Amino acid sequence: xQKLKVWEVVEKxxxxxxxxxxxxxxxxNAIADFSMIEDGDKVMVCLxxxxxxxxxxxxxxxxxxxxxxxxxxxxxxxxxxxxxxxEEVLPNYLEGLGVNYRIVEEDxxxxxxxxxxxxxxxxxxxxxxxxxxxxxxxxxxxCTKIALGHHADDIIATFMLNLxxxxxxxxxxxxxxxxxxxxxxxxxxxxxxxKEIVKYSEERKFPIIPCNLCGSQPNLxxxxxxxxxxxxxxxxxxxxxxxxxxxxxxxGSHLLDNQLYDFRNFEPLIKKIPGGHGSVEKELDAVFDHSxxxxxxxxxxxVGIERN
Numbered sequence: 001x002q003k004l005k006v007w008e009v010v011e012k013x014x015x016x017x018x019x020x021x022x023x024x025x026x027x028x029n030a031i032a033d034f035s036m037i038e039d040g041d042k043v044m045v046c047l048x049x050x051x052x053x054x055x056x057x058x059x060x061x062x063x064x065x066x067x068x069x070x071x072x073x074x075x076x077x078x079x080x081x082x083x084x085x086x087e088e089v090l091p092n093y094l095e096g097l098g099v100n101y102r103i104v105e106e107d108x109x110x111x112x113x114x115x116x117x118x119x120x121x122x123x124x125x126x127x128x129x130x131x132x133x134x135x136x137x138x139x140x141x142x143c144t145k146i147a148l149g150h151h152a153d154d155i156i157a158t159f160m161l162n163l164x165x166x167x168x169x170x171x172x173x174x175x176x177x178x179x180x181x182x183x184x185x186x187x188x189x190x191x192x193x194x195k196e197i198v199k200y201s202e203e204r205k206f207p208i209i210p211c212n213l214c215g216s217q218p219n220l221x222x223x224x225x226x227x228x229x230x231x232x233x234x235x236x237x238x239x240x241x242x243x244x245x246x247x248x249x250x251x252g253s254h255l256l257d258n259q260l261y262d263f264r265n266f267e268p269l270i271k272k273i274p275g276g277h278g279s280v281e282k283e284l285d286a287v288f289d290h291s292x293x294x295x296x297x298x299x300x301x302x303v304g305i306e307r308n
Contacts, residue, residue, distance in 0.1 A: 019200045020059075026191035027059050034174045036186040037145065039069040043186075044143035046134060047077045047101075049090055049209030051201035052149035056189055058204065060147065061099065074141055075101040078133055081110065089207050102141065106133050138183055150187045153194040153226075156243045160225045169255070171247055193240065 031037050045060060047053045057075055064073055077090050087103075094101040111129065138146050150172055159171035174190040177183075189197070201208070232239045252261040252268050259271045 017200075017203060019196060019203060020062075023055070023189075023192050023196055023200055024059055024062060027063065027188050030174060030190045030192075031063070031186075031188055034186075034190075036175055036188060037067070037069065037071050039071070041069075041071040041145050042141070042143045043071055043073050043145045043147050044134075044138045044141060045073055045075045045147045046149070047075045047090060047094075048149070049077070049207075050149070051197055051206060051208060052151060052189065052194075054204070054206040054208070055192075055197045055200055056147060056149040057099070058200075058206075060188060061097070073099060074143060075099050076134065076137055076141075077101070077103050078130055079103055079105045080130070081105065081107040086209060089209055093207055102137070104133060104137055135183070144183065146183060146185050148185060148187050149189055151189040151192045151194050151197055152240065152244055153229075155187075155190060155247070156229065156240055157222055157225050159243065159247065160229075161221060164225070165221060191244075 037043065043060065045053070045057045047057055057073075060073060064071060075094055079085065079087055091101070091103060106129075134146070137143075155172045155174075159169075162168045162170045172187060172190075173185070174187050176185045229239065236242070253263075253266070255261070257271070260269060261267075262269050
């Protein structure tokens with residue numbers, strides 16, 4: 001299958017505002033760098049009604065018109081029948097665009113509230129229900145790619161959460177294929193900064209749906225990491241760019257992973273990726289679960305917390 005090349009993507013992109021031009025260039029580079037979209041792909045764009053997913057859809061529609069390969073787009077929203085959800089907003093918006101879309105109606109809200117005790121967070125069960133429905137929808141619709149609206153700031157925050165609380169050098173993969181090989185997650189906004197997306201969303205006046213409708217608890221550790229990054233940025237304005245560059249510039253001999261580098265023979269190794277690395281299901285669970293991230297067992301020992 002033909003893949004997009006960096007120069008073919010970037011040269012053909014055109015935008016009517018500087019903000020859009022910048023975002024399109026970054027999206028084009030991400031698509032090309034990680035071979036996210038191939039000729040004949042059908043991309044399921046997960047649309048929540050937030051600024052990130054609106055921006056992703058808007059930019060992908062522009063790329064679709066100008067890219068050297070042909071691919072389809074299906075915008076999909078999951079209406080979970082949460083109280084006061086403005087169910088007419090997205091259909092009206094998508095019909096106005098003339099884009100193919102599907103609103104999947106599943107009353108997961110009632111299921112979650114029935115099985116989760118009052119006062120407990122709904123996130124864990126809710127995330128698994130959402131994942132299952134969206135993944136099944138992608139297969140039903142013949143979609144080969146599932147596009148999620150995570151941006152560079154999400155990737156950086158996830159990296160720092162794993163570093164501080166889990167004990168892993170791991171972020172969000174820009175592209176992840178499942179073990180069966182019949183579907184792939186992509187993150188076309190991987191190189192885009194949140195402040196650019198906020199500005200573009202304001203320019204486009206997207207009909208934003210408030211993100212507090214589900215009543216889920218805030219991720220306190222993620223919020224803490226975001227505050228830390230904002231504090232560091234005051235001293236080092238390019239801190240986010242530096243972290244993103246570091247994620248693409250790994251020196252195995254200067255870490256402590258014996259499976260990454262052979263310190264006896266001073267030779268790099270190809271580390272075997274743990275089983276389940278291609279689990280799109282696990283990745284979607286992690287994406288939709290906004291509850292507090294847990295300390296890894298070995299990290300618990302380090303900080304003196306006894307295991308149950």
